[in-house]
Amino acid sequence: MNVVDSSAWLSYFAGDRNAAIFAGAIEDLDRLLVPGIILTEVFKNVLRQRDEEAALTVIAHIKQGRVISLDSELAIDAANYGVLHKLPLADSIIFATARKYDATVWTQDVDFKGLANVNYHPKSKST
Numbered sequence: 001m002n003v004v005d006s007s008a009w010l011s012y013f014a015g016d017r018n019a020a021i022f023a024g025a026i027e028d029l030d031r032l033l034v035p036g037i038i039l040t041e042v043f044k045n046v047l048r049q050r051d052e053e054a055a056l057t058v059i060a061h062i063k064q065g066r067v068i069s070l071d072s073e074l075a076i077d078a079a080n081y082g083v084l085h086k087l088p089l090a091d092s093i094i095f096a097t098a099r100k101y102d103a104t105v106w107t108q109d110v111d112f113k114g115l116a117n118v119n120y121h122p123k124s125k126s127t
Contacts, residue, residue, distance in 0.1 A: 005107035006041035017124030032065030
């Protein structure tokens, strides 16, 4: 199973140098888990940079994966991982979701670097 972090989704949709790295996990819809917080982060970012139509198009693609809602158990796990690994709130939810479903996190967010079952790729430099 795969959980793709917001930074990786944005890379993929931007078509930057790291897009191909994340394409396999994103396009394997049968194995794609989407923590609900990803919808918030990606929609907000695309809305800010482009417009609502573009943001809704992106979200429609993301929702082809299995969206995982934040329930009380996952919320408590996220809080524990957040404290243990010093993760920001959204990242702790993403990480807890991946752990719950024994999934790999795909990301270019340095906050995840070095954590178990994380496929971290530094952000590509612009040309």
